[in-house]
Amino acid sequence: MGACGDLAPLAHLTAVLIGEGEAVYRGRRMPGGEALRQAGIRPVVLQAKEGLALINGTQMMTAIGVLSLLEAENISKAADIAAAQAVEALRGTRTPYLGITHRVRPHPGQMASARNLLRLLEDSEIMASHEGCGKVQDAYSLRCAPQVHGAAKDALAFVRRVLEVEVNAATDNPLVFAAEGKVVSGGNFHGQAISQGMDILAIALAQLANISERRVECMMDPSTSDHLPAFLTAHGGLNSGLMIAQVTAAALVSENKTLAHPACVDSIPTSANKEDFVSMGAFAALKSREVVGNVLRVVAIELLCGAQGLEFREGLRPGRGVAAAHDFIRGAIPPLEEDRPQAPDIEALAEMVRDGSLIESVEGVVGPLEPAYAG
Numbered sequence: 001m002g003a004c005g006d007l008a009p010l011a012h013l014t015a016v017l018i019g020e021g022e023a024v025y026r027g028r029r030m031p032g033g034e035a036l037r038q039a040g041i042r043p044v045v046l047q048a049k050e051g052l053a054l055i056n057g058t059q060m061m062t063a064i065g066v067l068s069l070l071e072a073e074n075i076s077k078a079a080d081i082a083a084a085q086a087v088e089a090l091r092g093t094r095t096p097y098l099g100i101t102h103r104v105r106p107h108p109g110q111m112a113s114a115r116n117l118l119r120l121l122e123d124s125e126i127m128a129s130h131e132g133c134g135k136v137q138d139a140y141s142l143r144c145a146p147q148v149h150g151a152a153k154d155a156l157a158f159v160r161r162v163l164e165v166e167v168n169a170a171t172d173n174p175l176v177f178a179a180e181g182k183v184v185s186g187g188n189f190h191g192q193a194i195s196q197g198m199d200i201l202a203i204a205l206a207q208l209a210n211i212s213e214r215r216v217e218c219m220m221d222p223s224t225s226d227h228l229p230a231f232l233t234a235h236g237g238l239n240s241g242l243m244i245a246q247v248t249a250a251a252l253v254s255e256n257k258t259l260a261h262p263a264c265v266d267s268i269p270t271s272a273n274k275e276d277f278v279s280m281g282a283f284a285a286l287k288s289r290e291v292v293g294n295v296l297r298v299v300a301i302e303l304l305c306g307a308q309g310l311e312f313r314e315g316l317r318p319g320r321g322v323a324a325a326h327d328f329i330r331g332a333i334p335p336l337e338e339d340r341p342q343a344p345d346i347e348a349l350a351e352m353v354r355d356g357s358l359i360e361s362v363e364g365v366v367g368p369l370e371p372a373y374a375g
Helices: 007-017 032-039 050-055 059-089 108-121 125-129 145-166 192-220 243-259 281-310 320-330 343-354 357-366
Strands: 022-025 028-031 175-177 182-184
Touching: 007 032, 007 050, 007 059, 022 032, 028 032, 059 108, 059 145, 059 192, 059 281, 059 320, 059 343, 059 357, 108 145, 108 320, 108 357, 145 192, 192 243, 192 281, 243 281, 281 320, 281 343, 320 343, 320 357, 343 357
Parallel strands: none
Antiparallel strands: 022 028, 175 182
């Protein structure tokens, strides 16, 4: 409920500290006391008020939120990389990312994403090859990438501020102020700030996945891909190419539309109506984790498709940042010549984003990309 803190989940955790409950140790579920014994840990002997302090706070929702935020910040950078790679594969233009546009609408995240895209596309032979081609404007999913990615960056910056306060906060009740000689019953255990932050994180990431999937679809269709082969396979007919990868992205995006519905606007009274307005913070945090996993894989699919699209651009070198990403991807995942199971490729790319290795490889060439909390 996120009402009087994360009471029940934290009670399960704390029970193990005192030798009760259950735990998993080295892959085996067992009584909490036995798990402590095998790990060589003595049970904690609680003193006055310590039991309440361990369960009467927002530690669970906050911890899950921090994990989600750190992955989301990696995904935000990877989304800029994926978008730049898609721009190259689709023979788009860098003009919408020029600073002159963003200075007159100076949202910090928007400006950061635009600068990232320009840096990633620098020295592109592909872009130079189609200057003056007569194309008027790119699709919104390319042209408006800074505006959409940037709005997500600004949302993540807000979530970071909330979590930085919360991890350094006292959320017990009552609070003991020894210096003042006061014991105060308050409401710091209430998880509304975290609940709202987790819902905002889920909404922001869902939008990143939405626009990412649209760029993937642009690469599937020759009528929108500037004549890339259908489904990015040179051997159509018996080969379906990356068709099902796009279907997977579409399914994950659709799932997110339900998961991104806010939990923080809900409440249900508990505890004989004493806890009459609750935050649903744990639920907001848990479903945000699902959204993070879904978006991670959608961005991985875009990276996979963009890398494949570049194989058909006549051997021209993309921008320095895009080339670094493409080279890193190809170090682990070969081009798709004939159909093969795509799940291993998607999972490999998702792990490259999650562990930061793809981002590090690109930043080693173009310098640090601006993160979600750039100001």
